Amino acid sequence: MTRRIAVELNGRLVEADVEPRLLLSDFIRHRAGLHGTHVGCEQGVCGACTVQLEGEPVRSCLLLAVQADGRSLRTVEGLAPAEGLHPLQAAFQERHALQCGFCTPGFLMTAEAFLRDRPDPTEGEIREALAGNLCRCTGYRGIIEAVELAAERLRRP
Amino acid sequence: MKPAAFAYDDPTELGEALALLARDGEDVKVLAGGQSLVPLLNFRLARPDRLVDLNRVEELAYLRRDGDMLRIGALARHADLERSEEVAAGWPLLAQAVRFVGHAPIRSRGTVCGSVAHADPAAELPVALAALGARFHVRSVRGSRTLAADELFLSFLTTALEPDELLVEIEVPPPPAGSWSAFVEHARTHGDFALGGAAAVVGPGEARLALLAAGPAPVRAGEAEALVVAGADAAEAAEAAVAGLELTGPDADWRRALLRELARRALEEAGA
Numbered sequence: 001m002t003r004r005i006a007v008e009l010n011g012r013l014v015e016a017d018v019e020p021r022l023l024l025s026d027f028i029r030h031r032a033g034l035h036g037t038h039v040g041c042e043q044g045v046c047g048a049c050t051v052q053l054e055g056e057p058v059r060s061c062l063l064l065a066v067q068a069d070g071r072s073l074r075t076v077e078g079l080a081p082a083e084g085l086h087p088l089q090a091a092f093q094e095r096h097a098l099q100c101g102f103c104t105p106g107f108l109m110t111a112e113a114f115l116r117d118r119p120d121p122t123e124g125e126i127r128e129a130l131a132g133n134l135c136r137c138t139g140y141r142g143i144i145e146a147v148e149l150a151a152e153r154l155r156r157p
Numbered sequence: 158m159k160p161a162a163f164a165y166d167d168p169t170e171l172g173e174a175l176a177l178l179a180r181d182g183e184d185v186k187v188l189a190g191g192q193s194l195v196p197l198l199n200f201r202l203a204r205p206d207r208l209v210d211l212n213r214v215e216e217l218a219y220l221r222r223d224g225d226m227l228r229i230g231a232l233a234r235h236a237d238l239e240r241s242e243e244v245a246a247g248w249p250l251l252a253q254a255v256r257f258v259g260h261a262p263i264r265s266r267g268t269v270c271g272s273v274a275h276a277d278p279a280a281e282l283p284v285a286l287a288a289l290g291a292r293f294h295v296r297s298v299r300g301s302r303t304l305a306a307d308e309l310f311l312s313f314l315t316t317a318l319e320p321d322e323l324l325v326e327i328e329v330p331p332p333p334a335g336s337w338s339a340f341v342e343h344a345r346t347h348g349d350f351a352l353g354g355a356a357a358v359v360g361p362g363e364a365r366l367a368l369l370a371a372g373p374a375p376v377r378a379g380e381a382e383a384l385v386v387a388g389a390d391a392a393e394a395a396e397a398a399v400a401g402l403e404l405t406g407p408d409a410d411w412r413r414a415l416l417r418e419l420a421r422r423a424l425e426e427a428g429a
Binding site for chain 2: 019021022026044053064128132
């Protein structure tokens with residue numbers, strides 16, 4: 001039994017027939033063909049698959065694709081402007097906030113939503129906000145610094 | 158990884174949702190925030206025949222002050238509680254506790270009623286709601302009933318809800334006049350499942366203390382509450398709060414010491 005769904009994905013309408021059990025993460029990767037959203041644990045622990053649903057950060061492995069029907073979704077592909085990088089992406093590059101890059105899209109989508117809520121966070125608040133995203137390469141130091149740098153630039157563009 | 162196949166309904170009205178829950182001969186599960194259920198589906202530890210998704214039942218999506226009472230509808234998210242100025246002003250214990258629930262992407266989706274119905278004894282909000290004397294409104298096609306925390310929470314992941322019943326609203330009375338509150342917990346990383354925690358409300362002639370991850374359900378420490386009211390200091394009351402706990406396993410002593418310290422801190426922060 002499938003259902004027809006229509007999702008606004010990074011401003012583009014994507015329609016598909018899906019089984020109710022199809023996870024949103026698999027819909028994004030396998031049906032919409034956007035491979036920037038990475039799938040790690042598939043149990044809501046690692047944060048790699050974090051995307052934004054109606055602007056709110058969510059774990060796409062804990063949502064069904066049918067639940068996104070008629071809603072707007074933003075993935076890491078929707079972060080950068082037409083030219084160049086989003087300030088968070090630029091700061092991640094400058095501060096060596098990634099090595100293998102597997103966790104990076106989840107960090108970016110979590111951090112982007114966080115900085116909209118708290119444009120001037122303390123280091124402790126950044127650590128708390130990113131505690132649900134696991135990185136096995138960097139030791140987090142560079143990631144914290146990158147978010148601090150991006151926050152500063154976003155406040156004074 | 159994908160869940161086993163299930164039939165899926167996303168009704169737009171409460172009556173429709175209740176009728177679906179009452180279907181005979183099917184294992185039907187309610188899907189709200191999905192932050193506990195979907196991992197179980199992904200692992201196929203849960204294999205329901207049918208999911209009834211509440212997310213389009215807009216009449217359940219509310220968090221509002223109604224006279225003295227706070228009313229939390231079945232679709233109110235943790236993030237709604239976290240951002241509510243009315244909650245911060247009138248029910249500070251809930252604002253203090255919700256910060257510890259998972260991480261922002263969990264709180265933006267997870268619901269307060271879902272956390273209660275899931276009944277994990279390490280969950281924050283059931284403990285805070287128990288300390289505040291919340292009432293739990295339950296509906297089914299057979300009628301409605303209202304339960305107190307000690308009637309609702311039976312054991313690990315087990316409530317008094319029947320399979321056809323839905324927790325539609327949590328009603329939270331105001332904390333005692335002039336009271337202070339505190340919520341503390343310990344987890345290896347912020348947002349992980351807590352290893353222990355305590356919620357305290359202390360006011361003139363009144364004290365409430367509830368413990369998290371201290372047993373199969375939220376624990377109200379009645380003896381400790383009476384001691385605080387009688388003028389005992391926080392350390393003495395905390396000792397009484399953990400004395401009767403039935404903790405088992407190789408880490409029982411360590412957990413008892415942790416809970417004692419957390420209970421003391423919560424009581425002290427709340428002014429005991």
